[in-house]
Amino acid sequence: MPLVFTLAFRNLFHDRLRFVATVVGIVFSIVLVTVQMGLYLGFGRTVTTMIDHASADLWIVPRGTKCFEDPSLLDARERYRALSIEGVAEAIPVVIGFADWRMPSGATTPVFVIGTDLRSGGLPPWDLVEGRIEALSTPRAVAVDRSYLERLGISGMGATAEIRQQLVRVAAVTSGIRSFTTTPFVFMDVDRARSHTGIPSAKTTYFLVRLSPGADLTRVRGQLASKISDAEVLTPVEFRERSRTFWLFSTGAGAALFAGALLGVIVGTVIVAQTLYSSTKEHLNEFATLRAIGSSRGYIYKVIVWQALLSAVIGFSIAALIGWAIVRLTAETALPILITPGLIAGLFSLTIVMCIASAIAAIVQVTRIDPATAFTR
């Protein structure tokens, strides 16, 4: 083992209380950043879950639509204009809207209705654990997620309730389709969705466009944009990005998450810098001796940087374990914390950079060491 590493290691562990304080600082900082960034990623994925699961090459959306949950409407007859364009195989209407769900007990709770043409399979529910998609075509049939059964005041398959004074019956149950707004999703046929949300039969929220095999997406998109009034034609990627941008940045949610992450980085950097600085100060005599026996400044910097790196690796490892536990705990919540391999790599890099940056104050202090003090102590 290189002696410079041994020296750094022993310096670090020599004062265990200070070492614990350093590691706690790093762990606190990295866990905070992990949670904030994990929430950011989880939120970013949750707000686009419907777009991610829709089967479409293009989306026709009302002009100015900011996100999937936007309540603006299109003229349903535009569907025929869309179908008249060469290369368009299908234009599947999707209707969304909020409604009140009346439980068997008489209590009500808001729900978010998603209606689609079930035969075309534009945006049907996924991850079914009970029932079948086909069953949703039967009168009054709806699909709900099992995580919301209690909230909806029902027991599960076959249970009944009312939306807009109309009876509905649970014909399929999904698992894991959760809304970041915590308002339960209720899937049903598009026509009944209009009826349950009060949207006129001549209106729709979106059209999901599927292209014919070999059709030129750019050309079809251009023609759709020119033929359909008061609408925009977006690729799924564009719509996803627009929704994500709206929820994360226009609402301030993303900024709050980033601010929290930044706070974590600042707190961590300050704590690590303070402990490294005081550790260096305590070992200043030893560093002066090193300098006196001819060590270059670079050698001493290496000792300090190794101390910082060791702190970073140990702190990150503990933070990663805590982060993993938090991910497990939030996996079934409405807003799960999402940790990706990229985020882990980024957090590790951040920890290293944070600890190295923290070492700068200590390094500056060492730069001023006078080797002659070795004779006067």
Next chain:
Amino acid sequence: MSEPVIEAVNVAKVLGSGAEAVAALRGVSLAVSCGELTLLMGPSGSGKTTLLSILGCMLTPTEGTVRVCGQSTDGAGPEDLALLRREHVGFVFQSFHLFPTLSAADNVRLALDVRGEPSRSAKARSREALARVGLSHKISAFPRELSGGEQQRVAIARAIVGNPSIILADEPTAALDGENGQAIMKILAGISREQGRGVLIVTHDPRLLPFADRIVHIEDGRLVGEERGAAGPDMNSRKSYRG
């Protein structure tokens, strides 16, 4: 006498500035040669340690020239001086300055590690150096497990492991009892005579006189006299320094 390994020529050093400026050294010239053990003696505040620091390339003189193995330190920057120290000078300090978290062997190896010596050969040389000062059996001991005399021997091993041309020692026996002090001086004298290195020791302890080849006296920043020591070739010669 052979060529000096370290030499100060008309060195002056002013410490502090303005009204607080103090002339610590005033035109000092001193040379130490290979195989010679020189004692630098003088009262507190006479400039002993300042001269040792300048000769050891830790301080730069305000005026005058310092040469280490014939190489002038004029215009040398901090890193150049550090290079001179690690290549040519070994240091022994009054309070040992061992690293409490490192074993005796690692404390010695540190002097080679700062030179970039490969770990394997550095370990072997550190063991040899500890054997030379009679501490083969304490290789793995930490400073807290060693007596004061043993700690100073580890410090000497650290000073000699890199085969420096000169050893500069600052009151190496001040923190030791008489017996340990004598043992340390025997080691330093052996280093001077058997290994042919120059040894310059700052002290005010008269018990060290029998080990000296030469004794140089300093007062108020000036060398005021020199005499041959009991161990030197001519005990009676004495030369006075002026200015």
